Amino acid sequence: MDIQLGRADLAKYPFLSQAGEHAKAFDLDLSDLGSAEYAPVAERAKERVLEAVRKGKVSDNLVNPDVELLSFPLAMVLVKATGLEHLASRYALSEALRVEGLLEKETNINVIAYIFRNALKVELEEASDGPQGHGFAIRFSEYLKRSTQFHEPEWKLINRPVSKGRVYLAKHDLVRLIRAEIRRMIYQRLKSLTVPRLPPLLDQFVKEITARTPPPRRVEDVIPVSPDMYPPCVKHALDMLKNGQDPPHFARFLMTTYLLNIGKSVDDVIGIFPRAADFNERVTRYQVEHLAGIRGGKVKYRVPSCKNVVSHSFCFRDSVYCPNIVNPVQYGRRPPAVKKVKKSNA
Numbered sequence: 001m002d003i004q005l006g007r008a009d010l011a012k013y014p015f016l017s018q019a020g021e022h023a024k025a026f027d028l029d030l031s032d033l034g035s036a037e038y039a040p041v042a043e044r045a046k047e048r049v050l051e052a053v054r055k056g057k058v059s060d061n062l063v064n065p066d067v068e069l070l071s072f073p074l075a076m077v078l079v080k081a082t083g084l085e086h087l088a089s090r091y092a093l094s095e096a097l098r099v100e101g102l103l104e105k106e107t108n109i110n111v112i113a114y115i116f117r118n119a120l121k122v123e124l125e126e127a128s129d130g131p132q133g134h135g136f137a138i139r140f141s142e143y144l145k146r147s148t149q150f151h152e153p154e155w156k157l158i159n160r161p162v163s164k165g166r167v168y169l170a171k172h173d174l175v176r177l178i179r180a181e182i183r184r185m186i187y188q189r190l191k192s193l194t195v196p197r198l199p200p201l202l203d204q205f206v207k208e209i210t211a212r213t214p215p216p217r218r219v220e221d222v223i224p225v226s227p228d229m230y231p232p233c234v235k236h237a238l239d240m241l242k243n244g245q246d247p248p249h250f251a252r253f254l255m256t257t258y259l260l261n262i263g264k265s266v267d268d269v270i271g272i273f274p275r276a277a278d279f280n281e282r283v284t285r286y287q288v289e290h291l292a293g294i295r296g297g298k299v300k301y302r303v304p305s306c307k308n309v310v311s312h313s314f315c316f317r318d319s320v321y322c323p324n325i326v327n328p329v330q331y332g333r334r335p336p337a338v339k340k341v342k343k344s345n346a
């Protein structure tokens with residue numbers, strides 16, 4: 001049975017359907033939100049976006065729950081109105097990090113369970129009977145769907161308490177497991193928004209945000225991308241970064257292991273990531289060094305096989321080199337299946 005959330009909870013989690021209904025009850029349109037009467041809402045919306053630009057995380061400001069709640073959808077409108085794809089990715093992640101921090105601190109189990117059920121369609125159980133420190137349980141299939149994005153041994157099922165089809169998790173791990181989904185959900189909402197003509201104040205805010213959002217770094221400035229050098233799957237992942245998109249976790253793993261295996265340094269590889277919305281140098285360095293075999297088990301990860309890439313729907317095979325290889329690292333090093341036709345100067 002669903003619980004009824006209070007204003008403070010709705011302000012914390014403004015992406016929930018109950019929060020949407022609460023906001024609708026104000027019966028405001030964009031001209032209202034661009035008027036002097038609602039200036040605190042518009043200012044907070046602008047601040048949310050600028051915090052994402054400057055710090056990569058939106059702060060909690062729960063002094064006035066209604067201002068906080070109404071500023072969320074308005075901030076989405078401002079982001080969409082800039083037309084900046086890399087800002088959309090960055091904003092979605094910055095809001096997801098805010099939610100993650102709040103969920104970590106959340107003490108009301110019913111609220112946590114409601115969020116999982118309402119926003120993520122995951123049935124969460126409080127597991128008072130669970131192993132010590134593992135206060136929640138989710139269905140085995142729900143866990144597997146999400147844990148494959150992690151490569152550290154702790155996420156392997158064998159290293160998790162499992163009982164009667166349920167996997168037990170501590171809150172910290174539970175929240176980490178669904179971070180990407182919250183980001184994706186906010187990003188999808190941003191993508192589907194259509195922005196009508198804005199009143200002057202909001203239009204001015206959009207110009208200000210655009211001017212203060214630095215352009216994304218160009219991948220080519222860090223690693224020269226030549227279409228002939230990299231296999232199509234790796235090139236596709238690099239192009240996603242180049243276009244300000246957020247490659248799926250597997251694509252990042254593929255790209256990183258490939259670049260490390262063709263001799264790029266850890267710093268070269270880290271250098272390609274600042275274009276990603278969720279860049280955090282300390283975390284990225286740890287992950288890249290782990291894959292390079294500098295940390296953890298000191299084993300350098302291999303590039304996933306073509307078969308594995310296909311199973312993750314990330315193969316973009318060509319007819320030149322791809323037919324003769326079983327691993328992307330062989331691309332261009334084995335004879336082509338068909339000869340490239342040389343361009344004639346005539």
Ligand code: SF4
Pocket residue numbers: 231232233234305306307309310314315316317318322323325326327328331
């Ligand atoms: S065949 Fe292999 S190298 Fe070619 S695009 Fe697919 S996964 Fe990449």
